[in-house]
Amino acid sequence: MTALTIAQAAERTGLTAHTLRYYERDGLMLGSVERAGSGHRRYTDQDLTWIQMITRLRATGMPIRDVRRYAALVRAGDGNEAERLALLLAHRRRVEEQLAQITGHLRAIDHKIGIYEGKVGSAG
Amino acid sequence: MTALTIAQAAERTGLTAHTLRYYERDGLMLGSVERAGSGHRRYTDQDLTWIQMITRLRATGMPIRDVRRYAALVRAGDGNEAERLALLLAHRRRVEEQLAQITGHLRAIDHKIGIYEGKVGSAG
DNA sequence: GTCCTGCTTCGAGGGCACTCGAAGTCAAGC
């Protein structure tokens, strides 16, 4: 088990040390990150895996408070899998709707791009 | 040419009257929206078409300041089509990258969902 | 032993995109 400093964890996760501390204090982690004797945080592989999950949820637009809710369920342990599933399914539905919307808007923007390419490409 | 009040424009665009005023005062419109004798705004079809374009750009994640830049180019009139094209192409590239990222994350979340569905579906 | 680096906490600050509220005006209805 490798235990990383916050700087190393920041580098591997693509987040900043500030953000990692913020996530922890905001209740997004599964518990308190372990500490060295000096009081410095030590991130385990488990921590990194969980942070990656947070990153995926955040990158797909889940608000911090919902990530917190999900984290609370995972923290609570076995028995609430149905709730976790419902939360993730609701999230997936929203993401897919948003993807469809964005794709539609992008097509319209592409149409506009096509018009400009015609104008710019031709002499006048 | 139908000229709509701000309330009607808000309803058709899905934005609020507050947001329409905010867009105008922030330089996102192509010029000042026309006024009735009373000083009330009157939105033309052209205005609505442009607001739809703003909506598409915003919905695909373009920041307000870039929309403003694009609006300034359109406002300036003929001759800068290459710049407008470059702006839109850069935006499209970013959106496509983001779509790919989101899709990737969504697949990973789906995997997680699959695991929970297995757990919840089975007896234990 | 003092200097540097990297961490710690805490609370404040910042950026973005709205969102709202107060105070005032105007036209229409009764």
Place this chain on the structure above:
DNA sequence: GCTTGACTTCGAGTGCCCTCGAAGCAGGAC
């Protein structure tokens, strides 16, 4: 002529998500 309601302006407030800075401590290099 007074009320109502939809509008006007302006500046302040809100919510989200970080992001930063100050002040302090621990451990190693020299």
